Amino acid sequence: MKTTKVPVTMMRAATLLCLAVILCTCGRAQEESVPQTSEELQEALRTRRAELRELTMEVESLESRLAEIDPNFAPNATLVSYETVGTASFDNYAEVQATVRAAESAMATSEIPGRILRMNFEAGDNIRKGQLVAVLDVEGTETQRAELETAASLAKTVYERQEKLWEQNIGSELQYLQAKNNYERIQQQLKAIDIQANKRNVYAPLSGTVDQVFLRTGEAAAPGTPILSIISTSDLQVVADAPESLLTKVKVGEKVGVRVPALGVEFKAPVTRIGRTVDPANRTFEVEVDVPRQYINELKANLLAEVEVLNFQADDLIVVSQDYIQQEVNGQRYVFVAEEVDGDLVARKTYVETGQSFNNRAVIESGLDVGARLITNGARGLTDGQPIALSQSPLQPTEAKLSSNNG
The missing domain is CATH 2.40.30.170 (Efflux pump adaptor protein, beta barrel domain)
Structure with a gap:
């Protein structure tokens, strides 16, 4: 019996269509909480990327199992998305x-x-x-004032009598001056007490x-x-x-x-x-x-x-999303780029050195050149030299630069 082999492009298109339907359904379920701020949008973007990676892994697993059951569905190449590497400003x-x-x-x-x-x-x-904040109890001050008023009354009497005697040339000048000084001193004490009493209000x-x-x-x-x-x-x-x-x-x-x-x-x-x-x-x-x-x-x-x-701020740097950078056990970082070998496209594992990073963006200091086709979606699980097929909707350099500037 003759079997018909389903074209790889059609199979991939159907898979991606199902993936898009699932994502749209998830998006509609969360329309009630639409992100508004920059922080919320960034968090939503990270969540969607994580969901996309998980769904991509599920699709790849299903494809592998399907290929084992029916060889007619075995893909000739892995479909990936890419963006052309350009330069951008980095803050x-x-x-x-x-x-x-x-x-x-x-x-x-x-x-x-x-x-x-x-x-x-x-x-x-x-x-x-x-x-007025508060009122204090100044009972002690009022008692002192009452005592001083009594003393002031006596001092005034003594002073007035000494003054009359002095005018009649009776008594000594020293007695007169002492009485006068005592009376004036008590008057000053009364004024000081009044000032203290006025401070009862805060x-x-x-x-x-x-x-x-x-x-x-x-x-x-x-x-x-x-x-x-x-x-x-x-x-x-x-x-x-x-x-x-x-x-x-x-x-x-x-x-x-x-x-x-x-x-x-x-x-x-x-x-x-x-x-x-x-x-x-x-x-x-x-x-x-x-x-x-x-x-x-x-x-x-x-x-x-x-x-x-x-x-830090600089222009004309190669800046890529940290989602595209993978890391080996020994700490070396790498990305996958699309490379043509004998007329066929393969994924090429490229080691890179990264510099400063911020807001899920990293500066590539070496290992990646302007114009290279950086594999974005589908890079996880690739091996060096694995045949690939490029998506028909790549992210162009101008769009990549805008994406980098928008973080």
């Missing part, structure tokens, strides 16, 4: 951990000792400069939001002890501790990327201040970035953030 960013902080902060403190009789604010309350030194309350009603406050802390939420800063290796990379006025993972907020803003000292404990220096006005209401003080600092 490498260093990610530095940071914190969102208030531009201004202050403590409301007591100037005199005393027990807190009343607290007017709690954490999170809005507060204006000059508002006022807000800054407008903003109450961040923390340290003392409560009934607790004792000592001079200089903070009662509550206030932060100004009208201006926020992102403060990062950058390693000293970035000292030459960070400059005032240059824009850096800022990301707040908890809120999914991303923006670019110029560096406003660079610390003049390096922390000897962790070898870092401070980098400050003012938060743009449109994000002030979204962000909160003490949120964790990430700052991206441009660490």
Whole structure:
């Protein structure tokens, strides 16, 4: 009985069509959560690539089993996709951990000792400069004033009598001066007591939001002890501790990327201040970035953030996706390129040396030339010299460069 051999191209096309249907079905099932941010899009791309690799391996396994059962389906060559190697620009960013902080902060403190009789604010309350924060018990001061008033009354009587005697040339001048000095000294003490009594009220030194309350009603406050802390939420800063290796990379006025993972907020803003000292404990220096006005209401003080600092930038480099780079047990890295041998296309294993990498992209320093046909999909599982068939929709150099620039 005569059997008909199914063309390899038709079999591959049918396989890829089934693969596309499966991927589209998965895509429709996840339409409810469409990625929006750059981070979400990159994560979705990595997930889809992983799914594609798994499905490709399943297809290859099925093809092998089918070829064992029916030799008519044995493929003559493995169908792969490729892109033509070109040059592209490459940016490498260093990610530095940071914190969102208030531009201004202050403590409301007591100037005199005393027990807190009343607290007017709690954490999170809005507060204006000059508002009454707390009232202290100054009972001891009032007792001292009562005693001084009694002493002042006696001193005044003695002084007035000595003054009259002195006017009548009775008594000594020394007695008169002592009485006068004693009366004036007690008056000064009364004024000092009044000043102390006026300090029973503690006022807000800054407008903003109450961040923390340290003392409560009934607790004792000592001079200089903070009662509550206030932060100004009208201006926020992102403060990062950058390693000293970035000292030459960070400059005032240059824009850096800022990301707040908890809120999914991303923006670019110029560096406003660079610390003049390096922390000897962790070898870092401070980098400050003012938060743009449109994000002030979204962000909160003490949120964790990430700052991206441009660490390396160059043009006309060979840059490829790290998904296409494979690694041997000994650590050597390699890729597969399509090469023509005696009129047939084969996969050629090519060892490469990689340089800097960022965002799933790596710089190829040696081993790969411009114009080479780099095998992309289908490279996993290939062997050196294995016959291949190229997809009819390769990624052209212009498209490859755009893909590299978009990360």
